[in-house]
Amino acid sequence: QLQLQESGPGLVKPSETLSLTCTVSGGSISSSSYYWGWIRQPPGKGLEWIGSIYYSGSTYYNPSLKSRVTISVDTSKNQFSLKLSSVTAADTAVYYCARRTVTHIFDYWGQGTLVTVSS
Amino acid sequence: QSALTQPASVSGSPGQSITISCTGTSSDVGGYNYVSWYQQHPGKAPKLMIYEVSNRPSGVSNRFSGSKSGNTASLTISGLQAEDEADYYCSSYTSSTHYVFGTGTKVTVL
DSSP states (O other), X not given: OOEEEEESOSEEOTTSXXXXXXXXXXXXXXXXXXXXXXXXXXXXXXXXXXXXXXXXXXXXXXXXXXXXXXXXXXXXXXXXXXXXXXXXXXXXXXXXXXXXXXXXOEEEEOOOEEEEEOO | OOOBBOOSEEEEOTTOOEEEEEEXXXXXXXXXXXXXXXXXXXXXOXXXXXXXXXXXXXXXXXXXXXXXXXXXEEEEEOSOOGGGOEEEEEEEEEXXXXXXXXXXXXXEEO
């Protein structure tokens, strides 16, 4: 059974960089059939797609966040990571990692991790 | 790219059927058959319920069904049960920003 697990600091200071890692178990991140992505949800609000990466390193970002987002992949560790720079309180959210199929389905999700931006 | 429009809340009695709408544009819902629906219980990750407009993943009850007409997709829950009480989000592939989610609908079982 595929499992995804987010990890990283739960508290980040304003203007700093948020960094999260998603560890994939029960399957290979190098599968040609899937992409790997990040989605966030501010407290009490809806979902927002951040971006996705293919095992080869090809990336796709939400234009509204593109200038601040970097997603990378480490196939040797079966992990992919998110960096979001220059964070503000508006970036406070539960961050989910998820697997995305080639037909645009987010079929497996991590449990989510709350990141709070505060001094 | 604005979020897809969903009603804030929908309610029904046990056994009844309810329908949640998801309205977008010709650049997302209307332009592709890549509409998905997710169920989210409080404090939990979203769970895929419907993909490609009307397909159910293995393990999802056949009480859940999806459809699309023009720029509006719909999720119908028939034979409403207490366990169906949750938030529901639609999602669509979009030509502009790749993926957009709906505003979310809170389903209450009376």
